[in-house]
Each structure stands twice: as structure tokens, then as C-alpha cells.
Amino acid sequence: MSQSIFRKFRRGRAATTPRNEVGMARTKQVVLRIKRQSNPREAARWEEFALPWRPSLNVIICLRDIAENPVTRDGKRTTPVSYDSNCLEEVCGSCAMLINGKARMACSALVDQLDQPIRIEPMSKFPVVRDLSVDRQFMFESLKRVKAWIPIDGSYDLGEGPRVAPETQEKAYPLSRCISCGNCLEVCPQVNEHSDFMGAAIFSQVRLFNMHPTGGMHAKERLQAAMGHGGIEDCANAQNCVKACPKEIPLTESLAEINRQAWKQALLGWLIG
Numbered sequence: 001m002s003q004s005i006f007r008k009f010r011r012g013r014a015a016t017t018p019r020n021e022v023g024m025a026r027t028k029q030v031v032l033r034i035k036r037q038s039n040p041r042e043a044a045r046w047e048e049f050a051l052p053w054r055p056s057l058n059v060i061i062c063l064r065d066i067a068e069n070p071v072t073r074d075g076k077r078t079t080p081v082s083y084d085s086n087c088l089e090e091v092c093g094s095c096a097m098l099i100n101g102k103a104r105m106a107c108s109a110l111v112d113q114l115d116q117p118i119r120i121e122p123m124s125k126f127p128v129v130r131d132l133s134v135d136r137q138f139m140f141e142s143l144k145r146v147k148a149w150i151p152i153d154g155s156y157d158l159g160e161g162p163r164v165a166p167e168t169q170e171k172a173y174p175l176s177r178c179i180s181c182g183n184c185l186e187v188c189p190q191v192n193e194h195s196d197f198m199g200a201a202i203f204s205q206v207r208l209f210n211m212h213p214t215g216g217m218h219a220k221e222r223l224q225a226a227m228g229h230g231g232i233e234d235c236a237n238a239q240n241c242v243k244a245c246p247k248e249i250p251l252t253e254s255l256a257e258i259n260r261q262a263w264k265q266a267l268l269g270w271l272i273g
């Protein structure tokens with residue numbers, strides 16, 4: 001009895017919902033305004049595209065559709081828009097861009113939740129490679145500067161690592177979710193052409209690796225780098241970073257913690273000499 005009701009319910013849905021969606025897809029359009037730039041030296045220009053709407057469309061799928069058929073809204077053939085993406089599930093961090101003026105991940109930006117025309121621009125704090133693709137090398141160099149890793153010696157089996165207390169694991173896990181997208185640098189007023197401020201993501205990684213029992217062995221070197229040029233003292237506490245982080249990492253807590261650790265190390269160095 002209950003199974004037949006279930007079948008009837010499914011038949012009902014199958015008969016109505018998709019037909020509605022097909023009807024909407026025939027009439028509704030998605031309009032995108034995209035900032036284009038063939039290379040870093042060329043002046044930027046805008047192009048507008050119109051695509052047929054379909055359910056659950058996100059910005060990356062729109063860009064892929066444009067790449068398949070690069071024709072502008074007024075019917076001119078153009079080149080495919082360049083952009084970076086990989087995982088399509090907010091894990092790799094490569095698809096960060098400005099969507100309607102906001103730094104966010106294109107693979108999780110649903111078209112139905114955006115005002116149209118959807119304005120898409122490359123991130124402004126990183127050099128443009130082409131169109132929406134930017135060079136985030138600065139961030140990766142900063143991660144190298146602060147040794148954002150746990151060094152493991154030798155090529156032989158080192159056995160089990162040290163045990164990590166559950167309370168430490170709970171604090172570390174949110175920090176380990178960083179995808180190096182660069183959104184926190186994009187929204188930070190301290191990251192600009194006059195400063196080399198490394199940005200919140202970097203200090204959060206310093207905190208993560210310093211709290212690990214093995215990583216902590218290099219805490220001093222990490223803090224030394226965090227106190228150097230472009231370091232923690234350049235943070236002006238604007239707190240935009242924490243709002244822009246797609247993984248909800250407690251970035252302001254990390255900045256405060258690294259500031260505290262840096263002061264402690266500096267003070268001890270001064271007292272002990």
C-alpha cells in the first residue's frame with residue numbers, strides 16, 4: 001500500500017517538475033559580463049554572454065559552456081575565456097575570482113543566487129595571466145618562507161608519529177581546511193602594491209604547523225619568518241579575511257595567536273639575549 005503511494009508520488013514528480021524546468025530553460029537566460037585580458041600587458045575589456053538557463057547552474061559551468069561556443073551576446077565570435085578550476089567542489093582553491101564584486105569560488109557560486117548580469121573579474125591582488133586566470137605564486141612563496149610543512153627526516157620508516165591530543169586535533173582540523181584560494185588576501189587592505197604583507201592564510205598555516213608535536217620543533221624558525229618583512233606586525237586588524245574565507249577558518253584567531261607567539265619569542269630573545 002505504502003509502496004504504491006510512493007510510486008504514485010514519484011510518477012507525479014516525474015510528470016510535472018522536469019517539464020516545468022524544460023519550459024523555463026527554453027525561455028530564461030543567464031547573462032554574464034566578463035572582464036577579458038589576453039595577456040598582462042594588454043588593456044582589459046568587457047564582453048557579455050547570454051546562455052540558456054538550466055537548473056543548478058554554477059559559474060564554472062557557465063564558463064565551460066562559453067568555452068565550448070565562444071560567441072558574445074551580440075553574436076560576435078570571440079576566444080574562449082581562460083580560467084582555472086580543477087576539483088569543482090571547493091577543495092582545490094583554483095577557481096577563486098570576483099563574482100559581482102565579491103571574492104569567492106566559482107564552482108560553488110550558484111547562478112540562481114546571483115544578481116544578473118553576473119559580473120566576473122579576475123582577483124585584483126594577483127597578477128593576471130589571462131582573462132580570469134591569475135598568478136598566485138606570491139602566496140606559495142610565502143608558504144615556503146614560513147615552512148608550512150612538517151619536515152620528516154630520512155627515507156626509512158619512522159614508525160608512528162607522536163599522538164595528538166583530541167583537543168589539539170579539534171583546533172587543528174579547521175585550520176587544515178585551507179585551500180590556498182587567496183580570497184583572504186584579496187579582501188585585505190594590507191595586501192597592496194606598497195606592502196608585502198603575506199596575508200591571513202599564511203599565518204593560519206604557521207599556527208597549524210606550530211601546534212603539531214613534530215611541526216612544533218620548527219616553530220622558532222616559522223615565527224622568525226612571521227616576524228620578518230611582510231609579517232604579522234603589518235596586520236591592521238581589518239577582519240575582512242574571516243568573512244571571505246570559503247572554508248570558515250577562524251583566521252582572526254590565528255592572527256591573534258601568531259601575534260602572541262611572536263611577541264613571546266621576541267621577548268624571550270631580548271631577555272635571554
Ligand code: FES
Nearest residue numbers: 086088090093107
Ligand atoms: S574548482 Fe576547485 S575550488 Fe573550485
